[in-house]
Structures are given as structure tokens and as C-alpha cells.
Amino acid sequence: MTVESAIIERLRAIATVPAARGLLDDAAVLDGLVLTHDSIAEGVHFFPHDPPASVGWKLVAVNLSDLAAKGAEPAGALLSLTLSSDDSWTEAFIGGVAAACESYGLPLLGGDTIALPDRAPRVLGLTALGRAAGVVPSRSGGLPGDRLWVAGTLGDSAAGLALLTDNPKADGPLVDIYRRPVPLLAAGRALAPHASAMMDISDGLLLDLSRLCAASGCGARIDLTALPLSRAFIAERAQHRAARLFAATGGDDYALLLALAPEREPDVTGCLPVPPTLACIGTLTDGNGLLLTDADGEVPLPERLGHEHRTS
């Protein structure tokens, strides 16, 4: 058990009300409101040299992606801001927050602004609230026999991050997606009434799928060749097995992963706004393991399924 999962177990012991969903979900649900909080730290979730407006955008987008996974409509946000000695950074950061809030109709309602000690890495947080539309899908409702679908594409953001790691001045569509992910709010609303289970893919498909499987008490079989990849991703990294494993473990996708009972498929596959794409990537199974295959047969599970740094 990692330190992080030990801590989560400790928190779970005090989060016993039904609205907490056992801390197994992207969000809590209280009085018809879907609630989520994500924080980001300089040097862990973003680079000091990242454009501050894109850091602000991303903080909003990652929280909205949690609302998307619950089929919720954005209702409001509280911003947790730390001041730095560089006013222009904070000013540009707030500009990015404002742009994302405006783009997705998320009203800023309040929050907190605090000082940090000199030279401390910035830590920024957002609580987002959304209005649930009827049933709120959880991670735990999947059943053996449900097919697994992904709305959106995988690996773009991780490929963008790899480009930036090689060259901080890199640009292009993959870097754009890393910096300004698009939360799939409309897709989430369209899919939520039909999904047996749904979550956003923030830490890597395989890691997040293993969480959905654990919550649902299922295993899964995944066809790597069915992973939805963008043209930009394929142009950069091709689509052989290693590229697909990279896309399946990269994280920061903010695509949606859902389980659908076969009889619900006709309701869904025609209903999505376009984009994003909707791709069937596998099936939930009895048992508890992940099985990967591609055209050459079974694929050994990679040692690292995704990013462990964020867990709830």
C-alpha cells in the first residue's frame, strides 16, 4: 500500500455518510449538488515556466471534468488562491481562470486568498459545484457483461507533456491539449442517464479503469487496438503497441470512461454531440484483473498503470 492509499484509507474511515460515496468517486452528491475539489502544486502538476493563464484554465477544466463524469451542469466555484511575490503571474493566472469559467458557464462564487512563505511552490485549488440531472452515475455500478466506452481521445496530453519536457518552447496541438484540456460536459450530460458506471480519465486509462473495476467488483478485458487516438497523437508517436500503452497510461486525458449494459447501447451511440468520438474499448468481466489484448494477442500489463499522485 502506498503512503497515499494508506492516507485515503484513513480518510475513508471518517467519511461514512452516503453522500461521500466512500471517497471512491470523482465527486460527492449533496442535496442535488455534485461537489468536487482538485488542487494543483507548482513543480508537481505544472511547471514554473508554464504560462500562468494556462495553469488557471487547467485548474478549472480538471474540476469541470469531474462534473462532466457525473453528468452535472456547472453551478459555481470557490477558488483557493495563494499569493506570490510575482503579481503578474497571479494576474495572468486569474485571467485563465476567468476565461475557463466564462467558456463553460461556471460562476465564481467565492473562495480564499492566502499568503505563502517566500519562495514556497504555489498551491492552487478549486471547488466546483454542479447541478445533477437526475441519476448521478458512480464508479461502482458496472456489471460483468457491460461494454466499456471512452468519450474523447487518449494520450494527447501525455504526448504534449513529453514534448514540453524535451523542449520547454514546444508548441502545437498536443501541447495545447496538455495546457488547456477540454472538459466533456455535453457528452457527460448525454451519457450519464445511460451509464452503469462513469468516471473521468485523469490519471491514465488503465489506472482509472482499475479503480472503476475495484469499485464495481469486476475485472475488464481491453482491446488496445480500439483505443481512440487523435491524428495529432498518431502523427507524433504512431500507433504501434508501445504508443498505445503510452496512451493507456499517460494520464491528464479528461476523457470519459463508462460502462454500458449492451441493451443501452442503441440509446447512446447516436446521442453524442460531435466531437468527441465514442469508442468501445472492451468489456467488464467477472473476477478482478485487467486483461489487455491487441492484434498479436495478449499484452503484458505495464508495471505503471498511470499517475498515482492524485487520488480522489
Place this chain on the structure above:
Amino acid sequence: MTVESAIIERLRAIATVPAARGLLDDAAVLDGLVLTHDSIAEGVHFFPHDPPASVGWKLVAVNLSDLAAKGAEPAGALLSLTLSSDDSWTEAFIGGVAAACESYGLPLLGGDTIALPDRAPRVLGLTALGRAAGVVPSRSGGLPGDRLWVAGTLGDSAAGLALLTDNPKADGPLVDIYRRPVPLLAAGRALAPHASAMMDISDGLLLDLSRLCAASGCGARIDLTALPLSRAFIAERAQHRAARLFAATGGDDYALLLALAPEREPDVTGCLPVPPTLACIGTLTDGNGLLLTDADGEVPLPERLGHEHRTS
């Protein structure tokens, strides 16, 4: 204008919906839920050597104090936790969070757990949600002629902090109150239906009162001799003018400040659960300045009215 107030102005420009209350309040109100978020940073809001359980308790208590100021019943919380290399610190911190949540009936619903870079100061946050009971008092409803009241006592926490600054091993009731403030939830619920304006005193009476005055478009006249002081405070610092100015500017009180129309006083003064005390300390006036008096006449306003580090 301080950097901090410039940033708040910038945020206010994007927080335009009524639920945001112009960021002038302790909390936002959405669909009958009162929402607040407070963060604390190591080296700014707590000492590295503070007992971690008391840091956890205090984080919960300061957020509950915002709910108290709105007369709201605790409904749930999201915890923003940063992991450190010292597991035992985090474990004890969570114990303090759990104790406060249990004491005040605040269910933990979710949140986020992230890593920080090595040796980064800890930053911890909590979003608290409360159910509003009818009218939610704001800071802006005060009218000239309303009398100003304080529920709770002033200066204890600042006196405890001063003791700890001199001697990190100091203890006693003032240190206890600094470390484990008590949110006045029952008093807040009893007072909220009657108050023209109400807020909690977190940054110092004079600074917070100046904010209530600015929001209400009033001035205020305060009788320093009427400030409610505890026996422990008086035993430590006496109650001369300097001691009372210390209590009026010290901050971290988590007492409640409210404005009451004179005709509402009979409804209120008998209704409070005991403790806390309820003390009339002055009156809202026409105009926009603060006027302090004591038995010797007018008291010059201190240069520093309170702590500017936290503003919303």
C-alpha cells in the same frame, strides 16, 4: 491598495452572479447551501512545531465559524490535503480534522490529496457546506442606528499566540483557544434570523468591522470598555486601553459580530445558548469612519486594524 486587495478586485470583476455576494461576504449561497473555503499555510497560519492534530482541528473550526456567521447547519466538507514526507504528521492532522468534524456534526464528503515538492510548506484547505435556515445574513445589511454586538470573547487567541511566540512550549487556556477555536454554531443559528448584518471575527474586530461598515455603507462608534474579554485574557494582559486595543486587533477570534436594529434586541438578548456571552460594543453610524472611545474619551485608531493575510 495592497497587492491582496488588488487581486480581490480582479476576482470580484469575474464573480458577478448574486450568489457570489460580490465576494464581500464570508460565504456564498447556492440552492439553499452556504459555501465557504479557507486554506492555511505552514509558516503563515500555523507553526511547523504546532501539534498537527490542532492544525487539523483549527482548519475545520475556522470554516465552521464562517457557517456560524450565516446561521447555517453543517452539512458536509471537502478536504484539500497535501502529503508530506512525514506520514505521522499527516496521520495526526487527519485525527484533528476527524475530531472536529465529529464534534460539530460535519460529514467529510470528499476532497483531494496531492503531493508537494520536497520541503515545500504544507498548504491545507477545507470547503465547508452548510444548510441555510431561512434568511442568510450578509455583511451588507447594517443600517445607521443598529447597535453592534459581539458573541464570544476577543483577544484570547492572539494572547495565546503571543505566549507561544515567546515560548513554543507555553500552554494554558489562551494557548488552547489559539489552537482549538470553538465555532459558535448554535449562537449563529439563534442570532441569524434577527441580525441586519453578521460576520465572524477572524482577522481582528476593527478590521472585520471596517469590512462590515464598508459593505453596509456605514461608519461605527465603538466603546472599547465594552469589549467582551475572558478572565484568562484579563489575568494575562489586564484590561487597560492597550490590552483592549490588542484584543480589538489581534485576530483569530472566531467570535461573531452582528448589527441589530434596536427593536430586535428584545428578541435576541434572551435567546442565546450560554456560553457565549453577548456584549453590546457600539453602534453603526452615518458616514464611513470608525470612532473608538473609552472612559478617557476618544482613542486614536491603531495603524494596524488586524491581519490582512486572509480576505475572503
